[in-house]
Amino acid sequence: MKRIFPFLFLGVVLLFTACQDDDDGPQPQPTDDLLAYDGDNNTGPLLDAGNYEAAVLFPANIIQDYTGRKLNAVTFFIGELPANCEVRVYEGTTNDGRPSNLIFASDVTNGLVAPSWNRLFLDPPITLAEDDIWLSIALTHNQQQQSIGCDAGPNQANGDWLYDNSDGEWITYIQRTQESVNWNIRGELE
Numbered sequence: 452m453k454r455i456f457p458f459l460f461l462g463v464v465l466l467f468t469a470c471q472d473d474d475d476g477p478q479p480q481p482t483d484d485l486l487a488y489d490g491d492n493n494t495g496p497l498l499d500a501g502n503y504e505a506a507v508l509f510p511a512n513i514i515q516d517y518t519g520r521k522l523n524a525v526t527f528f529i530g531e532l533p534a535n536c537e538v539r540v541y542e543g544t545t546n547d548g549r550p551s552n553l554i555f556a557s558d559v560t561n562g563l564v565a566p567s568w569n570r571l572f573l574d575p576p577i578t579l580a581e582d583d584i585w586l587s588i589a590l591t592h593n594q595q596q597q598s599i600g601c602d603a604g605p606n607q608a609n610g611d612w613l614y615d616n617s618d619g620e621w622i623t624y625i626q627r628t629q630e631s632v633n634w635n636i637r638g639e640l641e
Contacts, residue, residue, distance in 0.1 A: 502590070527569055540586060
């Protein structure tokens with residue numbers, strides 16, 4: 452009986468650890484002070500040389516809860532330094548599903564740290580109205596690389612928009628590749 456006890460104990464420990472919730476995925480709902488779909492950084496997509504925009508979209512039905520609040524900063528994860536990088540914020544969505552009005556843009560190329568989270572404080576902060584908000588990181592790659600970070604998934608609706616200059620289309624990353632991730636792009640509210 453003494454020889455069986457250690458194996459029985461080990462079996463019980465394995466049973467409890469194996470049955471824990473394995474979903475360490477993203478927190479899909481924005482919080483009081485954070486607009487985000489993503490979880491912790493896991494990796495980044497391998498994108499060819501070219502121009503891209505990785506974006507997250509917060510539709511008006513989400514933004515309406517934040518009307519009058521100020522978007523103070525955009526945080527994002529950079530894995531490898533791109534040739535150029537710009538933080539962009541759009542308001543509204545066109546009838547064909549593209550971001551509509553560019554309301555903020557800032558070149559952050561020279562201040563990027565990689566691999567790391569980066570934060571850009573918006574000056575002045577953007578007061579949210581009852582309209583869609585797109586938070587975008589525009590990237591230029593001179594070679595194939597992993598610049599924008601993403602979580603391990605699963606994909607949340609509007610957490611993985613990707614514009615590719617080679618085809619001129621705004622399409623979700625999951626539609627482009629079948630990979631289920633969310634960009635590590637977050638909006639911080641005052």
